[in-house]
Structure formats: C-alpha cells, structure tokens
Amino acid sequence: MPKTLLTIICEALAAEPLERLLAGVGAHGCTLFRVEGEGSRGLRTGGIQAFANIQVEVIAAPAVAGQLIERLQLKFFSKFAMVASETAIRVSRQETF
Amino acid sequence: MPKTLLTIICEALAAEPLERLLAGVGAHGCTLFRVEGEGSRGLRTGGIQAFANIQVEVIAAPAVAGQLIERLQLKFFSKFAMVASETAIRVSRQETF
Amino acid sequence: MPKTLLTIICEALAAEPLERLLAGVGAHGCTLFRVEGEGSRGLRTGGIQAFANIQVEVIAAPAVAGQLIERLQLKFFSKFAMVASETAIRVSRQETF
Numbered sequence: 001m002p003k004t005l006l007t008i009i010c011e012a013l014a015a016e017p018l019e020r021l022l023a024g025v026g027a028h029g030c031t032l033f034r035v036e037g038e039g040s041r042g043l044r045t046g047g048i049q050a051f052a053n054i055q056v057e058v059i060a061a062p063a064v065a066g067q068l069i070e071r072l073q074l075k076f077f078s079k080f081a082m083v084a085s086e087t088a089i090r091v092s093r094q095e096t097f
Numbered sequence: 098m099p100k101t102l103l104t105i106i107c108e109a110l111a112a113e114p115l116e117r118l119l120a121g122v123g124a125h126g127c128t129l130f131r132v133e134g135e136g137s138r139g140l141r142t143g144g145i146q147a148f149a150n151i152q153v154e155v156i157a158a159p160a161v162a163g164q165l166i167e168r169l170q171l172k173f174f175s176k177f178a179m180v181a182s183e184t185a186i187r188v189s190r191q192e193t194f
Numbered sequence: 195m196p197k198t199l200l201t202i203i204c205e206a207l208a209a210e211p212l213e214r215l216l217a218g219v220g221a222h223g224c225t226l227f228r229v230e231g232e233g234s235r236g237l238r239t240g241g242i243q244a245f246a247n248i249q250v251e252v253i254a255a256p257a258v259a260g261q262l263i264e265r266l267q268l269k270f271f272s273k274f275a276m277v278a279s280e281t282a283i284r285v286s287r288q289e290t291f
Binding site for chain 3 (some may be wrong): 009033035036037053055069072073077082083084085086087089092
C-alpha cells in the first residue's frame, strides 16, 4: 500500500516539540539526520546546537502525513525555520507503521 | 530511464550482512547515513554501535530493487530491526549503475 | 505545486563548486549530509576530507532542477565522482523556494 515519506528540515531547536507532535498523532519510526544547511534565513552551522539543522523523516499513511503537515503549518512554521515535503513511497514491512 | 531508490533503515549491526547482500546482487553505489531513530522496537541512541541506526540508500533498476526487497524479507526482517522503502527516481549518469 | 528534490551524491571536494553553482541559479535551501559510500570509483572513507562523500539535497522548481542537472553533466561529471537524481515531491511552505 502506498505510504508518504514526510521529510522535515528544520533547526535542531524544533526537535523536541516535533517529537511530541509525532508521538501525539501516533507516527512511529521517525529517523533523525544531523545536517548542515543553508536556508532562506541564512547559513546555519553545525557547531552550535541552537543553530544546527536536522532532517526528520517519518513514514506515515498519506492521511496522517496530511494531518502532520497541517499541524506544522499551524504551530511550527511561524516559530521555527522549517520546510516540510511529502514523497510517495512503497514500504516493505509496513505492518509496523 | 526510471530507477528505484531503495531506502533501508536498520540497526547498525545489520550493516555488514547488508553490504554483502548488495554486493551479491551487483548493486553498486550505496550510501550510508548514521542516523538517530525511534522505531517500533523502541528508541535507539547513537552512542553505542550495537544500538545505533543507519540508513542505507541504494539506486537500482526496479527489478533489482524488487529482488533486494525479497531477500531482505526472507533473510533480514526476522533478525534485525529494519524497514525498507522504494521511491521512484530519475538518475543522471545512470551508466554507472 | 509539485517540486523536484534534486539529490547529488559526490565526493566532498565538490562541495564548494557545487554551492557556487546552486547560488548562481538561485537555488536556496540546500541540505548537506556527510555520508559514507561505495561507488563505482571505489570505497570512500569518511576519515579524510578529500576522500569523504557528501549528499546534497536541493528543493527546486522542476525547470531549475533540469538546468542544474545539465550544468552538472557539463561541468562536474568529468571532474568529480558524482551521481544526481530527481524525485517528485510536494512542498509545504513552498513560498520560501
């Protein structure tokens, strides 16, 4: 069954509220990458936690991904440097999601 | 020509058998990310190798990706915390794959 | 509106010319991952900068992604170990791209 890969690139400061949001909608199995990035709010270096960027990837049912995007738009986009994108994927062992 | 991006998220312990599997089917050019993740078997921290997670990405012909998924299901899913997903991509310089 | 995720896997040596190329076409918001990889030119270890691999991800309008691929083929593929791929994605907060 098709799933959605929800990819969130944001400042590391957003990690904890983001994890709470994901847990709240029952999205399990997120993966966190520590990345370096240059976004529209300027270069963020990886050295200092407050200015580091992370990429969080979540595999979810398309409807859950849509709900998450809505919540991000309402609650996160005004507070954090953040971009979210959705990619259609096919998952093996999807019974765990 | 369309290719498949095969993305495997798993515990780092699976890295070596996974590399042998990839080499065995002639899948070249895998990329390994060290990640932090929370899956259905509980949080895995990046500190200790045995409990760390990796994400391995492999670009392959769709048929080869399908074979790899089958082998993962048969030989890896019962032994390792692991999720595999497929994404349709278009590759430049595909003569190297 | 659909966007393209342009994913470039290359040796770290290519990072600076790549960033100049991206800035030159107005592609903002790239994300850089330090990865380990094994490609068609042989294993690259993460220890030494000159031999490390990076993955650079750029969200762009499909036309811009196409231009970038062309420039990479003309100017980068002969000089650096590099593979580029395109994935169709949907972006939230796309006004920043």
